[in-house]
Each structure stands twice: as structure tokens, then as C-alpha cells.
Amino acid sequence: MIRITLPDGSVREYEKGITGYSIAESISPRLAKEVLSITVNGEVWDITRPIDNDAKIVLHKFEDEEGQHAFWHTSAHILAEAIEAIFPGTKFGIGPTIENGFYYDIEMPEGQSLSEKDFAVINKKMLELCQQNNEVVRKDISKEEALAYFTTKGDEYKLELISELEDGTITLYSQGNFTDLCKGPHLPSTGHIKAIQILSLAGAYWRGDETRKQLTRVYGISFPKQKMLQEYLEMIEEAKKRDHRKIGKELELFHFSPKVGMGMALWLPRGTELRDRLEAWLTAELKKRNHEMVKTPHIGHVDLYKTSGHYEKYGKDSFQPIQTPAEGEAFMLKPMNCPHHVEIFKAKQYSYRDLPYRMAEFGTVYRYEQHGELHGLTRVRSFTQDDAHVFCRPDQVKDEFKSIIELIMFVYKSLGFKDYKAQISLRDPDDKTKYIGTDENWEKAEQAIQEAAHEMGLKPTIELGEAAFYGPKLDFIVKDALGRNWQLGTIQVDYNLPERFELEYKGADNLSHQPIMLHRAIFGSMERFVAVLIEHTAGKFPLWLTPDQVVLLPISEKFNDYAKKVLELLKNYDIRGKIDDRNEKIGRKIRDNELQRIPYLLVLGEKEEESGNVSVRKQGEGDIGNMSIEEFANFINDQIQKDFEK
RNA sequence: GCCAUUGUAGCUCAGAGGUAGAGCACUUCCUUGGUAAGGAAGAGGUCAUGGGUUCAAUUCCCAUCAAUGGCUCCA
Structure with missing residues (x-):
């Protein structure tokens, strides 16, 4: 007998070799019907895999991310099986799940290509395969056997993947007539999938490497109920109707002209009304919270960015410096506001009593975004950040963090974004060398962020190794009316600029100390935020904000x-x-x-x-x-x- | 930056190797109308740009620019 601990802490005893499915069955028939995958001691498994030792488990349904993952993973295999049945000789790359559905990267047989015209027949085949309710079988084999199998099949992509795996057992999953290299987990059988459909096609390089072959990426989605697919497709339709580029045109909010330059929005009168009102409202809130508003020029001396380190890191990928005719000086279009704000800070001397100094600006910056990246107002080359920098003492970091969190939460709530997540990015504990600043300061800051977030009632997820090289950060991801996620607000701790610019204040001990800088944005950029607001509200702005009430x-x-x-x-x-x-x-x-x-x-x-x-x-x-x-x-x-x- | 698709009137889009069309919008006139499109007339296009093929190119080919969808990137 083994002891299985359920998420509620209760413990049940089962025969050795019990499966997730049988556990679910013993709890309720309904659960057995819906369970898709199981987490066993932190690892997600198939529900048909025998459990041989005591374990803590969590059962997953389609509503859970882990359940969806298994569901869509199996769906990706179905997609591959259908394509292989219709186009024999197709080679397969990878077929992972994504936030909404799954894709499979394939290479069509020589001389053939896949187009939207093929969707109907593939969809039909996929549904057929699901209705056959084929069992999905997991098989452990050796690396040699795996190589042999895919050599016979002639699938060089799989061979490449296998050759990079460590020696030892490799898992294959089979269903119907299709076998794939895969670590799982998967559904027990294909019959769980009641609705499955291809969504779109795109090109994608093998392993994201542009020097390698371009494969065809086939996107799809599937659900346990036909009705859910219907709803999903309706959501996509609704999203198209709410596209900020379309509504922006209809409501005459903004315009793009290739003659002005790509990725540079022209704000029309009504859009300007909207944006001005947002800025005025936020400015008033900032002043209530003791921020000082500043204004700085759109260009800055190249040396400024050499000092900040940005020139070295991004200089060649930026708009190139503007030369003055006489003095031979070089200025850059400012890619961020921080160095200008740092210079404002440096304009006078500070006592520890003067801190924190909260400086805010709606600062327009210019970044040379890659051509293919530009998208409506959400990705542009010229945008205005609702930027602020707080210069404070180490002992003030936590309180400042809390007050910024309070402001961000207030702003989102006021604008009708009720659903948002927080994500904290910390240092990579295994490689502290790629970060600047002292261990002591990092630890203090990381602790301060986490405490601040919890004290403000946030339940942040923690991402290790995602911190910027200059400090940890807290990001806000808001969910819009259609359930889509947008990363908007960010709070970052920075030890880099104070050090590089040699910022200081006089402490109570009459010695010089280095302040800590907090960067933060609430909207992120006015352009992006207005885009999100348009899509969230479908153009029906809150009464106080709308251009004409x-x-x-x-x-x-x-x-x-x-x-x-x-x-x-x-x-x-x-x-x-x-x-x-x-x-x-x-x-x-x-x-x-x-x-x-x-x-x-x-x-x-x-x-x-x-x-x-x-x-x-x-x-x-x-x-x-x-x-x-x-x-x-x-x-x-x-x-x-x-x-x-x- | 890479790949694919697209580029025709202010907007949404049709069209064909023989010099361009619709609806809406716009202008003028008629109409002064009670809760989601009143009527008529008119004006408006170097068919993205530059080359090439052809008797003839907006249509076919090439390049460039831009948009869209992906990929890679994002201080």
C-alpha cells in the first residue's frame, strides 16, 4: 500500500501501482470523467501512469493549466497524425502547447505546400481521429532505439532533438498510427477531444534560428466541448471587432502616415482629448502623492548614454546620433528618460531628510524597434512613457514600493481593469555574477519587493533569473474584458544608474551615501495604454474620459x-x-x-x-x-x- | 532584421494585358423630418514607388517602400 496525499491535506491509501485515473475514480465518477493529468510530487504525469511510491498529488481538469496542457499537447499530436495521414512524408519539428491552443512545426513533402484550402479536410480528419477514441500509449525506449525509429521514418528534426537529449530513457507517445518523441504528459485517449480546429498558418524557423530552414507552423485549438470552441471562435471575432487599429480609425483617434515614418503615431484631435485627459488625471493623482512633475528635452548628449551604459548595450540598434554642424557634438534621440532625470537629481545637494525625491514626467522616447515588430499603437518607435523615478534611501525602498503599488492598483481600478496579476522578477540564484550591485543591497531589495507586494494584498508569482541586470522588478499584467493579458505597469529597483552617475546624499552620519533609484510606469506608454483601453472598452470609454460625453x-x-x-x-x-x-x-x-x-x-x-x-x-x-x-x-x-x- | 500575404478614391472593397468601378464619406440643391441610414446631382484615382517584358502594363516579372500574420528582438 502507498499513501497518497491530496491537495486538501487528506491522505488515502491505495495499492502500489495505482493510477491517477483510478484515484479520481475513487473520489467521484464525475472527477474520473474530467481528470486529464496529475501532478505527482511536483511533476505532471499522465493519469494512466502507475504510481509506485507515497506521493503528494493534484488532479487536473481542463480548467487547470496543467490539464489544458495535456489536452492541447495530445491535440497537437492529433494534428500531426492528421497531417501525416493526408500528406505522407511530412516531417515534423516541435508541437508544443501555447497559451491558447497548440501548434506544430512541419515541413511539407517536396513540392507541396499547405494552405487555408486544406484546413477543412485536416479538420475533418482530426475530428475523426478523436472520435476513434484511440488510446495514447507511453513507451520508454533507449536513445539508440529512438534514433533508429526516426532514422527509418526519415525525420531529421526529431533526430536532431533526440541527439541533444541525455542518454537514458526517451519517451515516445503513440496514438492510432502516429508515434512522436515527447515527454508528455498526455490524455489517456483521444476521445476527450470533442472539438478541434486549425486556426492559422505561419512561417517559423526551425528552433527560432533564422539561418536555418523555415518550417510551416500550423496553429490549432481544441476543447472538451463543442460549445467551448464556439465561444472561443466568437471571442476571436469579438477581438477583431475591438481591434484598436480599426476603432482608432472609426473614432478618429490616431493615424499613421508612412510619410511621417512607420511606427510613429499621429494623434488626431479626439485621440489627443482622450490622452490629455488621462495625463491630466494621472498628474493630479501624482501631485496628491507628492511627486514633482518635470519636463526634459527629446534628445540628449551621447556621453549621457555612454555614462548610463545604454550606448554600449543598445547604441548600434538605436536611432543614430544627430551631429551638430559646428561643434561636432553628437546627440541621441532619447530612448529613455532616466538619464535626464538623474541629471535633474544631480542639480543640487541632498540631505537624507530630502529623500525620497519623486520625479515624474510624461516623457516621449524613441526606440528603433525592428521593422517587423511594429503593431498599431502597441509597438511603436516613438512613444510617451508615464515615467517616474524615485530617489530614496535603502530603508525607504519598501515604503516607496508600497506606495507605488497602491497608486498602480488605484489607477487600474479607476479605469475598470479589475483583474490583474503581479509578477516579481528576481536574480538567478545560480549565477549572481551577471548582476551589478552588492549582495546585501540585492537581498534587501528583493525582500522589500516581496514584503511590499504581500502587504498590499498582491499574490505575485516569482520568476527567478528574470530580473534586469541592474535590479529586481515587479510587473503588473492586466486582464482585459476578453480575458487577454497585457503587461502594463512595472516597478524596478536600480543600483546601476546611481553608481554610474555617482549620485549621493548626505546621511545623518555626515557621510555621503548612494541613493537607490526606483523606475516605475503605470500605463507603460500612453500609446500602448490607449490601445489596451480601446480594446478593453470596445471604444466605449468611461464617461469622464471620453472626448464627447x-x-x-x-x-x-x-x-x-x-x-x-x-x-x-x-x-x-x-x-x-x-x-x-x-x-x-x-x-x-x-x-x-x-x-x-x-x-x-x-x-x-x-x-x-x-x-x-x-x-x-x-x-x-x-x-x-x-x-x-x-x-x-x-x-x-x-x-x-x-x-x-x- | 527574416518568411509569407497584401497594397485600386478619405474609408470598406470589386475588377481586367487594350488607359477604372461600387457603397459609404465629401460638395451643391431639394427636403424641416420625433428615436439606428430621406432624395437628386456633382466632384474625387500617376491603380504604393521605381525599373523591365510587351504594339500596349494598373494588370505579368524584378526591386524598393508600407501594411498584415508569424519568427527573432525589446533599456
């Missing part, structure tokens, strides 16, 4: 004067809007303004003018009745209040 629609020209009067009155209540006085019928005016996602439309005709009222329409809902102007104004301001409270 209300548009007045006179029934005919006769009521234009009344509309002007109403608009003036609304302005007294800080409500902004405009009049649609086009020579169009009311139905047309409603339609056009609805499409512009104007939150409230006021229909103004004879009835309204006589009673001094407005007839109110809410975006997406329609007519919500008559109100006096004062009632409407209060209503709007209440709504704004509620936006912030929720």
Missing part, C-alpha cells in the same frame, strides 16, 4: 438655437459635448452618433423646447426618457462618480 440632436434646424442654449447650460455643469446640426433626419443623427459611441444623445424638438427639457438616449440602450437640464447634468455627474467608485 453628450451630443445634442435638434430635430430640425428650428431647434438649433435651443440646442445651443442647452449646451451652454451643460457647460456650467462641466459637461462637454457638441451639437449635431447637420441637415439630416433624427434617425440618421442617432445612428451616426451611436456608431461614434457617444455615451448620451439628447433629442431636442418642439416638446423639449416648450418644457425646457431634454429627451435622453443612452448609448447601446436607446431612449431613457425626459429630464430637465439640471436633472440630466446631475445624472451625468452621478454616473461619473459611480465610474470611480465601482
